[in-house]
Amino acid sequence: MLAIVLGMLIVNCGVLFLRMHAFLALFFGALAVAAATTSLSVSQSVLHRATAGIAEIQGNEIVLTDIEEGLPKKPGAYYIASDPSFVQSKQEPVLVWVDRFEEEDEITKAYVARDLPTDMEVASARFVSQDTYREAKQLAGSSAINRVADSLGSTFGKIGILIAMASIIGQCLLSSGAAERIVYGIRHAMGERWTALAFVISSFVLAIPVFFDTVFFLMLPLAQAMAQRTGRDYLKYVLSIVVGGTLAHSLVPPTPGPLFVATELNVSIGAMILGGIGVGIWGVIAGYFYMLWANRTWQIPLRIEAQEAIAEEPNAESDLPSFGFSILPILIPIVLLGLKTVSQTALPASTNEYWNTAISFLGDKNIALSIGALLALATLFCKPAMTWVGLGKSVQKALSEGGVVVLITCAGGAFGEMIRQTNIGAVIAESLPSSVGGTGLLITAFMITAIIRVIQGSATVAMITAIGIVVPVAMQIGLPFHPVYLALAIGCGSKPLPWMNDSGFWVISRMSGFTEKETLKTFTVLLTIMGLVSFLATLVFAILFPLV
Structure with a gap:
């Protein structure tokens, strides 16, 4: 237990007070935990679950x-x-x-x-x-640094290709204008009266392959343009982007947090996507109604400094690719992953052998995301005046940004593995009352993630850290439902109570022109409500549809 406390202190103090890069904080935290763990605990962490x-x-x-x-x-x-x-x-x-x-x-x-x-x-x-x-x-018998290095490599083998391909998809959608076309297309389909709802749906779809802060940067000029045109409802338009994008960031792969949690629990990416959408929609509905109430309660105007914060204006619609072409890089991977999940769980074993082979190959998470990346590259290549050199630069930018995410996620994986090697799972499982079952574990996972989130700010780091504590406990007491529910509980736990130590808090505040107080009573409360409602939906589904 002391080893875990030491590691948590290093990570939290490194991120909060020393402003250390998340990769370094997680790496040094993992190394400290590994060095402080006895060889007996390391061996028992393997043997006690087998x-x-x-x-x-x-x-x-x-x-x-x-x-x-x-x-x-x-x-x-x-x-x-x-x-x-x-x-x-x-x-x-x-x-x-x-x-x-x-x-x-x-x-x-x-x-x-x-x-x-x-x-x-x-x-x-x-x-x-x-x-x-x-x-x-x-x-x-391995040294602390060897165990950390092995865990880093193991995590990269699980998620490295996925994050690289997701980064290419996101960058190409942004550079080609396909992301803007998706927003415009959904808005036109729903009508101007439902613009806020169109923003919710658009940001949810875009946040699947694109990181939330990037989605916010992309869509904020559209929200400001609508507020300027109508002269009201600026808060509603800003929060509608947050409502859609933030839950996808924590519940739907291939964003790093849910991707890593699903991988650690051996949950297929298709199941995690379907589960994330299934429970996330309830949080989105709750967030949508809170957004409408907040907009009626507080009138926050579009301020000059917020307008100056956005350097780029939205592209003209005539310069953007078609909606069908734009949505393919997101839709095709989801369809392929979903088909594989359905094929493995719902179709009879006597299904055509060639069909099973094809779906098994195309529905592989790495292949599906690679196909999506190729389609995204096609949207960028078809942009007028695009050259091979320009295409190469976009890929280089995507991979350089994705590389940082891979490093952070792999360091988080090593940190989680070092926590597991302390055999904390057996200790916590033995200390829990015998009456605690799967529902109790879901609540425990949610609370652990929420506490870590409040302490250090990052939703992704909270999910990565929590999974290292929760997985061994799950192995000890067993799960009466599909492990996807445990992954979703952790994702929901990463949402509540974002405050000044969260980079997303400052992105929303500074880019929107909100004061700290306005951000706390809108953004912070909104995410807390959405996380709690999504978690309650997870509990209900786990009880009614355990999918064992």
């Missing part, structure tokens, strides 16, 4: 109890019986060959090739596969 207890030994029969979810039951393989201290034990582990496993009347038995020693302490012994035992021993 072992079983030995209830009784009857000749060549081993009666297993307290079976962890991660224990592989593979007949014809070596297993190890050892005491609880595992790899640091002075007692030599007993290596046995398991011929087969049998389950009868909720009792699991392992039949071994030879009898176990009669003097073995059955009450304290654990049963684990040889591969897992070897992994735990090797990890416990």
